Amino acid sequence: MRRGIAAALASAAALALSGCGPGTGHGSERGPSASASHRSPSASASYRGPSAIRLPGNAFLADMVVSDDGTLWVAQGRLSAIAEISPSGKVTQHPLPRGPGFPPYPYDRQESPDGGIWYTAGDQLGRLAPSGRFTWWDGGSYARPNGPGGGDPGFPDALTLGPDNTIWFEHAERGANVMSRADMKRGLRRIGPMKGKFDIPVRGIATGPDGAVWFSQQLQYDEDDRDGVGRLTAEGQYKEWPLPKGTFPQSMVAGPDEALWFTERRGIGRIDTGGRFSHFRVRASEHPGGLVLGPDKALWFTTDHRVGRITTKGRVTLWPVRGAKNLTGIVPAPGGGFWLADRGTDTVRRFTPPPR
DSSP: OOOSHHHHHHHHHHHHHOOOOOOSBOOOEEOOSOOOOOOOOOTTOOOOSOSEEEOOTTOOEEEEEEOTTSOEEEEEGGGTEEEEEOTTOOEEEEEOOOOSSSOOOEEEEEEOTTSOEEEEETTEEEEEOTTSOEEEEESSSSSOOOSTTOOOOOSOOOEEEOTTSSEEEEEEETTEEEEEEEETTTEEEEEEEOOSOEEESOSSEEEOTTSSEEEEEEEESSTTOOEEEEEEOTTOOEEEEEEOTTOOOOOEEEOSSSEEEEEETTEEEEEETTSOEEEEEOTTOSOEEEEEEOTTSSEEEEETTEEEEEOTTOOEEEEEOTTOSOEEEEEEOTTSSEEEEETTTTEEEEEOOOOO
């Protein structure tokens, strides 16, 4: 099972290098020859800074979230830090709490209703307050946990805002994979086990329209080495649906159509709450990365040096982004457009789609 510090870095690398398998359905595609489950920022927020912000070299940009006030928060895996980018473009670095051991590599992010930014990093689960103060839980390798109620997060992976407004996260517990919730009043509380045995039990995660939490899973331990999509309710009821070998599902978001959407190798996948799949190919794309629901009720994603848009009917549009090399994360930006994480150039880019 993928655990430990080396595994945390490998997990982040896999997010950039792995994708998903060929689909059975195809969306039409077009594109000009040139060119967040995260909450969207307030429409009243506006950005007044530069369209490209260079962060320190070799930062290994990971997940991003935007606060309601327009502040952008960016995980920097190899720097063991979270960058705070104000609406004016000012960058403030927040190094993660750590001890003398291996550094914690930040991976997933989620804003909570109280304004805090939650994150996973190696065997650490934590929250960064708007004031810059950290609260965290860990397995004892990095720093003394200071979260309420103590507890061991057991190498947490992806996390999301659950149906009860607490943070749901998957982690290891005595050799098994379980889902737990976290909040600032009661600390860490177990929800239930995940019965499927996967090398990567949760890659992408989102709360669905049915009030359950859905997630993508990679490499099940069976003769077919399959991938899958899982579902867990607040009562701990778990169910999974198999995907073909080599699908490699990753980022997942709830769509506007009573379905969950996810990136997969060479395309975008969809599963409705009844368990029916659809697959849409993305032209000349090996590894779609980030995926988010846009303000226009379409799904927007990144792939290599391009930004893509897919409608709920499967129509795909692609735009190259000048200067980009390896686009990963994507979140809606205040005032319109999107923020993009370009891991290939350690740059956060502002992207505004041309008129359709």
